[in-house]
Amino acid sequence: MSLQHAILGLLTHKPMTGYELKSIFDNSVNYFWTAQLSQIYRDLGTLESKGYVTSQIKPQQGRPDKKIYSITPKGDGAFQKWLNNFPKKLSIAIRDEICLRTFFGSRIQLEELEFQLRKFIKEKQEVVNALRMMDEHTDHCKDNTSSEKIFFQRLTIKKGLLVFGAEIQWAEECLKELDELKG
Amino acid sequence: MSLQHAILGLLTHKPMTGYELKSIFDNSVNYFWTAQLSQIYRDLGTLESKGYVTSQIKPQQGRPDKKIYSITPKGDGAFQKWLNNFPKKLSIAIRDEICLRTFFGSRIQLEELEFQLRKFIKEKQEVVNALRMMDEHTDHCKDNTSSEKIFFQRLTIKKGLLVFGAEIQWAEECLKELDELKG
DNA sequence: AATTAATATATAACATGTTATATATAAAAT
DNA sequence: ATTTTATATATAACATGTTATATATTAATT
Numbered sequence: 189m190s191l192q193h194a195i196l197g198l199l200t201h202k203p204m205t206g207y208e209l210k211s212i213f214d215n216s217v218n219y220f221w222t223a224q225l226s227q228i229y230r231d232l233g234t235l236e237s238k239g240y241v242t243s244q245i246k247p248q249q250g251r252p253d254k255k256i257y258s259i260t261p262k263g264d265g266a267f268q269k270w271l272n273n274f275p276k277k278l279s280i281a282i283r284d285e286i287c288l289r290t291f292f293g294s295r296i297q298l299e300e301l302e303f304q305l306r307k308f309i310k311e312k313q314e315v316v317n318a319l320r321m322m323d324e325h326t327d328h329c330k331d332n333t334s335s336e337k338i339f340f341q342r343l344t345i346k347k348g349l350l351v352f353g354a355e356i357q358w359a360e361e362c363l364k365e366l367d368e369l370k371g
Numbered sequence: 372m373s374l375q376h377a378i379l380g381l382l383t384h385k386p387m388t389g390y391e392l393k394s395i396f397d398n399s400v401n402y403f404w405t406a407q408l409s410q411i412y413r414d415l416g417t418l419e420s421k422g423y424v425t426s427q428i429k430p431q432q433g434r435p436d437k438k439i440y441s442i443t444p445k446g447d448g449a450f451q452k453w454l455n456n457f458p459k460k461l462s463i464a465i466r467d468e469i470c471l472r473t474f475f476g477s478r479i480q481l482e483e484l485e486f487q488l489r490k491f492i493k494e495k496q497e498v499v500n501a502l503r504m505m506d507e508h509t510d511h512c513k514d515n516t517s518s519e520k521i522f523f524q525r526l527t528i529k530k531g532l533l534v535f536g537a538e539i540q541w542a543e544e545c546l547k548e549l550d551e552l553k554g
Numbered sequence: 555a556a557t558t559a560a561t562a563t564a565t566a567a568c569a570t571g572t573t574a575t576a577t578a579t580a581a582a583a584t
Numbered sequence: 585a586t587t588t589t590a591t592a593t594a595t596a597a598c599a600t601g602t603t604a605t606a607t608a609t610t611a612a613t614t
Contacts, residue, residue, distance in 0.1 A: 555614100556613100556614085557612100557613080557614070558611100558613070558614085559610100559611080559613085560609100560610085560611080560612090561608095561609080561610080561611100562607100562608085562609095563606100563607085563608100564606085564607090565604105565606085566603100566604085566606105567602100567603085567604085567605100568601100568602080568603080568604100569600100569601075569602070569603095570599100570600075570601070570602090571598100571599075571600070571601085572597100572598080572599070572600090573596100573597085573598080573599095574595105574596085574597085574598100575594100575595085575596080575597100576593100576594085576595085576596105577592100578591095578592085578593100579591080579592100580590085580591085581588100581589080581590080581591100582587100582588080582589070582590090583586100583587080583588070583589085584585100584586080584587070584588085
């Protein structure tokens with residue numbers, strides 16, 4: 189259900205098309221939430237049928253008409269209700285593929301596992317680099333009008349930096365331990 | 372696809388029923404992989420139709436007959452192939468609900484967000500406590516016959532301790548920052 | 555005495571996530 | 585000159601995850 193709440197939340201910032209929402213998922217919140225375009229359109233449809241959003245068509249030349257979605261008071265109420273109700277159990281499906289691969293490490297060649305851990309580090313390092321840039325960038329915006337939103341955004345960036353940093357640290361420690369195993 | 376690989380991997384340890392697999396998911400690998408019983412039965416069916424596992428019925432009195440699944444050489448080959456092929460992009464859907472809630476922090480009462488962060492810490496702390504016990508317990512088993520498997524299991528436990536520890540640290544830092552905001 | 559938990563398998567219905575495809579144009583890159 | 589990227593919406597098919605339900609017995613709890 190939370191993707192629908194994420195969409196509602198983003199629409200409280202400003203009315204948007206599905207395409208614009210997708211670019212926000214890809215460029216702004218991708219380190220803690222991802223979504224496929226097909227999912228976004230489907231959920232926008234669901235939200236509209238529930239009366240949580242309304243759409244307005246803006247004709248365009250050369251391209252398909254824009255369909256701009258706005259959150260309704262009803263949708264805002266539903267979002268607010270979700271925000272204020274913490275679930276009994278957080279975080280649904282836990283699926284950590286690098287952990288699964290490591291768990292079955294006795295079935296792989298050590299060199300292959302090391303190779304995979306190094307790839308993992310590389311992938312996480314790229315995310316950390318992007319988050320560092322975001323962090324520096326938002327640091328300049330401390331005192332402008334959207335400072336409150338930025339404050340909370342920076343908290344989530346900090347989480348990414350800490351958690352992905354811990355993942356990298358773990359993988360590096362694994363490589364050390366595997367090295368000792370060989371030597 | 373990875374749940375099927377997780378099941379295959381667990382069946383390389385020993386033949387098991389769906390019910391036994393579920394208890395492993397719940398009690399042993401729950402910090403990095405979870406699965407519903409209905410999913411396990413469905414995937415066992417899929418794996419059987421692919422020829423990756425075979426089942427053998429063991430009659431029981433008083434309870435439904437046991438259906439014990441064993442991995443086949445073909446299934447073992449598929450598992451091995453998966454293990455040796457690192458995906459282009461790791462980790463599918465990223466969905467971090469506490470991050471999503473924090474991101475929209477400007478829409479909640481500070482006290483409510485603090486309450487939710489404290490619940491988050493509590494939830495994660497319980498997992499960390501369980502992992503610490505597992506870590507201590509597996510420490511004794513260092514020199515027995517299954518030492519290789521235990522070695523890799525301990526690497527995954529270490530990941531849990533590091534990552535969940537970082538999440539707790541983050542939430543505590545958030546609480547501090549929110550406190551400063553008020554004071 | 556009655557309810558709940560544990561043992562055991564399995565399906566149905568639904569919700570959510572992924573991949574592929576269709577349409578259409580302009581601008582940028584190779 | 586041709587391909588890719590960006591703009592834009594949308595559906596189909598499939599894969600995966602969640603919740604509820606059905607069946608059946610024993611042991612433990614209230």
